Amino acid sequence: MNLRPPFRVAGNYPVMTSRRNFIRQLGFMSAAMCVHSNLSAKDYSKKLKTIGLQLYSLRNEIGKDVRGVMQNVARAGYQDVEVYGYNTENKFWGLDPKQFSSLLKEFNLKSTSGHYGIDEVLRAEGNYEQLKQTIEAAHALNHTYITVPYLDEKIRKTADDYKKIAVKLNKAGELCKKAGLKLAYHNHAFEFQPMGNTSGYDVLLNECEPSLVDFELDLYWAVRAKADPVTLFSKHPGRFPLWHVKDMNRAKPEQNTEVGKGSIDFKAIMNASKTAGLKHLFVEQENFDIDPFVSIKESCNYIKANLL
Numbered sequence: 001m002n003l004r005p006p007f008r009v010a011g012n013y014p015v016m017t018s019r020r021n022f023i024r025q026l027g028f029m030s031a032a033m034c035v036h037s038n039l040s041a042k043d044y045s046k047k048l049k050t051i052g053l054q055l056y057s058l059r060n061e062i063g064k065d066v067r068g069v070m071q072n073v074a075r076a077g078y079q080d081v082e083v084y085g086y087n088t089e090n091k092f093w094g095l096d097p098k099q100f101s102s103l104l105k106e107f108n109l110k111s112t113s114g115h116y117g118i119d120e121v122l123r124a125e126g127n128y129e130q131l132k133q134t135i136e137a138a139h140a141l142n143h144t145y146i147t148v149p150y151l152d153e154k155i156r157k158t159a160d161d162y163k164k165i166a167v168k169l170n171k172a173g174e175l176c177k178k179a180g181l182k183l184a185y186h187n188h189a190f191e192f193q194p195m196g197n198t199s200g201y202d203v204l205l206n207e208c209e210p211s212l213v214d215f216e217l218d219l220y221w222a223v224r225a226k227a228d229p230v231t232l233f234s235k236h237p238g239r240f241p242l243w244h245v246k247d248m249n250r251a252k253p254e255q256n257t258e259v260g261k262g263s264i265d266f267k268a269i270m271n272a273s274k275t276a277g278l279k280h281l282f283v284e285q286e287n288f289d290i291d292p293f294v295s296i297k298e299s300c301n302y303i304k305a306n307l308l
Helices: 019-036 041-046 055-062 066-075 097-106 119-123 129-140 159-178 200-207 219-224 229-235 265-272 292-306
Strands: 005-010 013-016 052-054 080-081 111-115 147-149 181-185 213-218 241-244 280-283
Touching: 013 129, 019 129, 019 159, 041 097, 041 181, 052 280, 055 066, 055 097, 055 119, 055 241, 066 097, 066 119, 066 292, 080 280, 097 129, 111 280, 129 147, 129 159, 159 181, 159 200, 159 213, 159 241, 200 213, 213 219, 219 265, 219 292, 229 265, 280 292
Parallel strands: 052 080, 080 111, 111 147, 147 181, 181 213, 213 241, 241 280
Antiparallel strands: 005 013
């Protein structure tokens, strides 16, 4: 039998996958089908018990009153928060990880994931001090995931650059795994730009080991880059346990709006959540036309009523 690897899609660009990755994808697909065969897509999405918020959404408010912001996040209906911006000087908006963890518990919040810059790991081979400090903070907050939020433009100019990044992400993933954590990668739109017959996102998906690196798919940025999330899920089943859920303004697609008000078909995407391997979703909004706390509550209410 002449079995040839199928084509994959990077954005709107077909790409031939390698035989190794073809076989690996078949294995993932079989595993995903076995694990979830008794659940419909609708039932699977209902397994999600919590809705999270990426705190970057409230970046203009949180530094002024971190306690008040956490209280309002809980009142809006969220149970999980994804942190960002940790550094060794200011910690979490003036609170060290243990203090911030106590604050979360006060409002019955948890933190499954955090966006942490690990630029030192990605720029210089073998420099893991920054990652070790990040792991300590992640443990204090009882994270499951350390998520890489962004790649410096200087280190991602070619497909070979992305291959080098994947090697370093795998190594960082090994260290996270030894520490009882999982590394994840969060996308923007630039990863989907074509690079010859591939894209940066294709390279990362194919070169990052699934046992070491997960993916947090930012649905807004993927759709804005003309990539179809459902197609990504079917080509790489089980690789997307984390999602960023933010909607696209119908009149101004370069801007966000409350979930359910925009142009993204979240119901169709949620119907594929079983294939994606979704475990945690986080609302994120980068700009507001209404009060931010009203906005995040509207998004939470829509998700509860229509997607879960």
